[in-house]
Amino acid sequence: GENVEQHPSTLSVQEGDSAVIKCTYSDSASNYFPWYKQELGKGPQLIIDIRSNVGEKKDQRIAVTLNKTAKHFSLHITETQPEDSAVYFCAASRAAGNKLTFGGGTRVLVKP
């Protein structure tokens, strides 16, 4: 089955700096890669997703890149703000709507 590895497990950045989280996956048939943000006591919230026919996608301060050949994808957050502090999860699936395999999560702390 699919295996998703996520690094780093914790990330501390100064407000205004950029944060980068990286994930690798094992199933070459995976073609849908969402990113979720989870705040304490809440369920994960979808923040951006990318499909395998696209190499990069951007939405305001967040962007995701995908390298299908290397089987890795990354989340980039620019101009970080204290409200970006949360746990972020990457995930992969063979098709949007199918079951997701999640990475282990990255705890991001943005210091004011």
Next chain:
Amino acid sequence: GAGVSQTPSNKVTEKGKYVELRCDPISGHTALYWYRQSLGQGPEFLIYFQGTGAADDSGLPNDRFFAVRPEGSVSTLKIQRTERGDSAVYLCASSYHGGGNYGYTFGSGTRLTVV
């Protein structure tokens, strides 16, 4: 409703007891998913419904776990003879299969503690 609703938000039960966890998806969402999240880990897939039927139940850990969605809306996750290892947050999500947007919307989860 506006979001995915899960009840109860917290459940404490004794080892060996039976529990039911309820999920109310977003109105009109045809797909419903159950995941389990242990402390400090990512969610793990349990089961996925498309309408009333289970499209994929490969994540259910054993036959003590069962889920139903009899009318294609509300779903109940049932756990028999609970064990301490079942303690986790059980997350439900729903999505609309149509158009180009397949993103899940998760509920806040039910925190199950087996003592």
